[in-house]
Amino acid sequence: MFFQQLVNGLILGGAYALISVGMTMIFGIMNISNFAHGTIYMLGGYCVYFFSMAFGVPFFLAVALSILAVGVAGIAMERIVFKPVYGGPVLNDLLISLGLAVFLENGALFLWGSTSLSVKTPYTDVIIRIFSASVTLQRIIVLVASIVLIGALYGFLNSTRFGKAIVATSQNPRGAALVGVDLSQVYMATMAISSGLAAAAGALLAPIFYVFPTMGSTPLLKAFVIVVLGGMGNVQGAVVGGFLVGIAESLGGAYISSAYKNVFAFIILIGVLLIRPQGLFGRSEK
């Protein structure tokens, strides 16, 4: 039982890491808290539904297309919603991203109704046994895809010129601008990556957890906790934090209480804020 929950936790953790990495990047580079991040995850779910169920596209391709579509949508959101509030008080970007979230969530509700949609793939029925744990192939795919995508992100950030420019911006925006980095390109790219990864999570998990307009609200909360745990702006932290929270939740839900499963994330948040607000890896700055 313990091992089973551990495996479940790892898989959940991978998806959490995918969602949180994008959010922490937006914090670190654009200094914005994106409360619409959960709804972007939700859009990924709806995209994969439409591509695979309505248009019959094979699952993996549907996921790729969803990442692309929502990534582009993310750029649009950055230009239309976030750009006007750069440089203003922090409260304004909190509020405007919340407005975006309400708009997207209720838009989805209005367009597609509240019924949960199911995304069928051949992988949800294939069960794999790893020692004493059994997992569906779909879940393994989620974990593998998460690792692949995060690996790709690392590669991009560390090895490509543009990726390094993004990292430089997160450490010192003025310095980066001085050496010729185009900040608006960096912001658009960050938003595209963040949205794409969140959409990937939504798309990969859709066959497991169904698709419905409010599916992003709990992942949003978890992502915030993970980002704080890992240190705001810290990509490594988000990955490690994602796995930690996934495992904690899985074990907590199994051994303590299932109904209040989401409370564990909150307890972790309060704990971090009381003991070490800069998170596991964050720089300690005032």
Add this chain to the structure above:
Amino acid sequence: MSGRLKKLFTLGPIVLAFLFPSLVKDPYYQHILISTFLFAISVYGFNIITGIAGQFNIAHAGFIGIGSYASALAMTKLALSFWVALPMAVLVTITFGFLIGYPSLRLRGVYFALTTLGFGEILFLVFDNWIPVTGGPMGITGIPAPTPIPLPGGYQIAFDSKTGFYYLCLVFVLLAIYVNRQLLHSRLGRAMLSVRENEDLAQSVGIPVTRTKITAFLLATIFLGICGSLYAHYFRFVSPVSFTAGESFRQATMLIVGGKGTLIGPILGAFIFTALPESLRSVEDYQWIAYGVILMLCIVFLPNGIVGLVNELRARRTIGRAEDRS
């Protein structure tokens, strides 16, 4: 504006408000005003923590819920008088405010918002699942109206009619407005504004930023407790769905559109978003999409709300006139 005109504009609406139930007997319109007042009380609380001190409490509606459930339970389960239930509800709300505010307000604004986001979720979970106490999704029904106040000669002030309740809410709204006004003219209110505008600078001139934020939050929760209690005993029914993050968002829109940090903004916003949806029942489906769009547009084009816009236009006119003279 001349002193006499100013007095007219301040006392006039108050007098009208007191005369309203005698002038307008239609219960529908009385209901609209009562609802407006109810939400205004809560939005004035929102104004203190978010409009003035600049810290965003996403669990805003959740705290109203704490006040509602506490007051409802005090009267239904503990058979207490409303006049004990109300202060109790306020005390419970303040206590949670302190428990949540203390660890999170020590840090930058975003951490407080996140903490309240999580706390709001927890509250909803508790309201929805703790069936023996909160009744779960079915909520608490049969909540009594406020206990009548006995008067000499066998008379009493009753609150089971709309008129009675109207005056009860009016008194608390006026209290909320008064507290907001005195706050804005005191050094505490200015300290809160400074925290909103520039925490580091505020600290350097000796303002205890954390203490100021916590004070703002506790003050706000007093009004949330009051609103919650009144809400429970007006609608006579509470359930978890009234206290979600969505409702917090709706009231945030009221605050921003009305004008954050201003004196009239909160009640203006409360009125617009109470009266309008009532008359536009047919567009109920689009309502939430509209809220999202309105808030986004407002932040970009009208960040200080309607009252802020009016103030800015008046300021420009004065500069214009001064330039004409020179």
Add this chain to the structure above:
Amino acid sequence: MNLLACEKVHKNFGGLVAVNQVELKVDQGEIVGLIGPNGAGKTTLFNLITGFLVPTSGKIVYQGKDITWLPPHVLGGRGLVRTFQKINIFPELTVLDNILIGRYLHIKGGFIQSLLQSRVQKQEEKMAQERAMQVLNAVGLSGWEGQQAKNLPFGLQRALGISIALAAQPKLLLLDEPASGMNTEEKKHITEVIRKIYQSGITILIVEHDMNVVMNLCQRIIVLDYGTVLTEGTPEEVQHDPRVIEVYLGKGYRKNVIGAN
């Protein structure tokens, strides 16, 4: 008398040494300049002194007491006030309200008294407004009191930043690059403002890049480089110190190029 003393103040950021065993003294009634090339650690030192950062090791003493671990607002309460180089105002508030906020420590009467509209509180508010107007006029912001701070021209925003600090009645005023980004006119004006402040009896420690401003105002200058105190002395001495010239202009310059008046 020693108003401020830094004793072997040291600050590490991970592997980077930002402030290196700095020893520094400011006597009451002095006006001291702190100069050094970009990245020399001047702002970090300011942050350490004013409680926004905690030293890795070392001690900071103010008015004879150890203040190393005290937070900024407590220091503000003891008369140690600083200005900021970047966002140094309360943007959405009016100019008068900006300065009024500086009066926080000197207004008696809490919120309860405000609710009860006590006479004491009303009087305190009136006095605070008058004092704020005095500061406003002294700094050259007459006529701007009702304007939103963010609408002020840049040079006046700087003046506003200084007046907020002034309103708090500091004993030791730390100015963080008050003249940065200003044109010659504005620099002349701000130099006069700072001189007036100094003449009113306030001790000043000023970080500044513009050599003219520094040489004209300061009696003593401390030079920082790579977080270490390079030298200190009168403006004359520092101007002619070859090490200082080197630090700013690199080896090869032996002429007196700094602060050509």
